[in-house]
Amino acid sequence: MQVKTFRAKNSSEALSRVKQTLGSDAVILDTKNFSEDGKKWCEITAAMDAEADDSTLLDNRDAASGWNEFHKEWDVIKKHMMTLIKPQLDLGSLAPRQRQALEFLEREGVSEGVTLGLFDQLKKDSRMSILQPLGKCVTTKAWGWKNYHQKIHVLTGPSGSGKTTSLLRMAMACHAERPNAKICIANADALSGRTRHYLRHFAELSGMTYKDICNARDIRALLSESQKFDRIFIDLPSSSHSLRLDRQLELLGMGEVRDMAVHLVLSPHYAPGQFELFTRRFASAKCASIIWTKLDEACNFGAVLNTAYATGLPVAALSIGTGLRGTLVPAETVMLWKLVFKHQLPDSPLEEKRGNDAQ
């Protein structure tokens, strides 16, 4: 691994020097702001997952492009296989109710692989509801203390998917459930001043501890005092598309951390090709759930089913708005069916609470 330190007048200049020299795949290991001879400096230490010389960089690019080539080829093979298989997918052989449900899912953007799997099951029994085979692969594990016993919860996902807001909502939900619990919010997105202010502000307002994580050393320090906390939430920075989640965790010193669950934050807005890339990039044994965000802005929800099939991960929560209060709903399977088949968003927990209070 190539590690270099860059100094500039401010963080954006230092960051652009990092990108110029190491490329956009560089991982930030440390950021320091300090004054020297009356001048302010920002120093960033960054690592590139390759040897220093250009030839190795090229080799790595070759390896990456080889990997991409393999996936491209596999995608083409898959397409050809689907063309061969599709004529056998005789929807007319299903009961009308089953056929309509499958056709609906196809229009919703559910992938051919998924509809094929459902068809195989449905053709065995004309009375079978489509929810039966769907329910075997699309599962939920509602966010809350009861279902997630791990102390450390890490949020990851593509840029802008709603990681930071979801992290705060999840932490706040834990706090609401157990007001005396000691919760720590750790911000590993050290270069984003906006994220730091936002997380620190709400952590302090809610009586939670806030910590900045700039490097693997900070992670070690946090882990060494983990017994002080009942839950620790870590906001991971968005990484470049070629940096896989496992590698990113390793570089941050979290590769071997036990008692940790990673939650993948996604919104249904992305194109199918991007979802395929995400499922490869974020594939990790440490992933425990998916949080679906921006459902209030989506017009179809086929991606929710496709991703459940592709990753096998349960859905932990559904996010239905921009605010922090009443916008994160612990997921139940019936909510997913209403979302996919009726385009019906789950009720906000605030509305539910108001209803209960009124009763």
Ligand SMILES: Nc1nc2c(ncn2[C@@H]2O[C@H](COP(=O)(O)OP(=O)(O)OP(=O)(O)O)[C@@H](O)[C@H]2O)c(=O)[nH]1
């Ligand atoms: N409409 C809507 N907006 C949401 C939802 N969840 C988050 N957002 C908005 O999405 C934007 C991005 O959210 P962030 O939490 O900053 O996303 P992020 O993944 O942390 O972003 P980066 O750290 O920049 O990668 C913010 O304006 C949020 O208010 C949601 O469920 N619905």
Ligand SMILES: [Mg+2]
């Ligand atoms: Mg963020």
